[in-house]
Amino acid sequence: MGFFSFLGRVLFASIFILSAWQMFNEFGKDGGPAAKEWAPKLGLVKEFIEGNIGKNNLYFDVKPLARTFVATSVFLKGFGGLLFVLGSSFGAFLLIFYLILTTPILYDFYNYDIGEPKFSVLLYEFLQCVAFLGALLFFQGMKNSILRKQQKKKAPKPKAA
Template identity: 70%
Template sequence: MGFFSFLGRLLFAYIFILSAWQMFNEFGDDGGPAAKEWAPKLHFVKKFVDNRIGNSNLHVDSKTFVAACIFLKGLGGILFVLGSGFGAFLLISCLVLTAPMLYDFYNYDFGEPEFIRLVHEFLQCAAFVGALLFFLGMKNSIPRKKQPQKKAPKPKTA
């Protein structure tokens, strides 16, 4: 059972580790193609926040955002393979931060091919979050092995 649990975690985390590795290899001086894709989306989020709470000094550089994604995916994936709940938390954080911005199906009309593709990808990320939450729930529900208690020495009678 332990081997299959490890294999399942390895195959699941492979998605995130491979993605982080690819982003790292393409990073370069300008952040790579991922930074170019994130720049307009982060600008839209900045405008949205400015409209909701007023003129703020919120500024997220796309290159920094991509570096944070690489860190969350890479470290989270490796820790998840090792069975760490913190690794699952890092992967959940990455998915919750990126999925609503990356798969913005809400900007398209229902029935468009782009809408269907984006909803599919967004729901896949939601399923990943659900699987990670399930992992955290199962990890916390399994009782820890009890340490054997030392037997109290019997009192000697005279």
């Protein structure tokens, strides 16, 4: 059972690790293609925030923020994936944090009408990330329940002669 658990973690984490490796190799000075994909999405977030708190209350430039987002994503996916392979709850936490942070921004299917072709693609990717999040939460729950069961077991008392 231990080998299959490890193999499952390797296969699951390979999605994140290989993605982080590709983003790292393409990073460059401008953040690479991932930063170009993030910039318009973060622009929408900026407009949403400005609409709620006012235009001049918060200022940030989208392009450097997109590069920072890509660098943070590379770290969270790469380091979190490696720790997850080793069975670490902290690695799972990093991947959960990454998914919660990026999924609603990157896969914004809610900004499109149902009939548009992009809606279906973004909804599919969003639901896939939600499934990954569910698997990571399941891992965390199983890890915690196993630790609780081990703590409840008491050492046998020696019998008096």
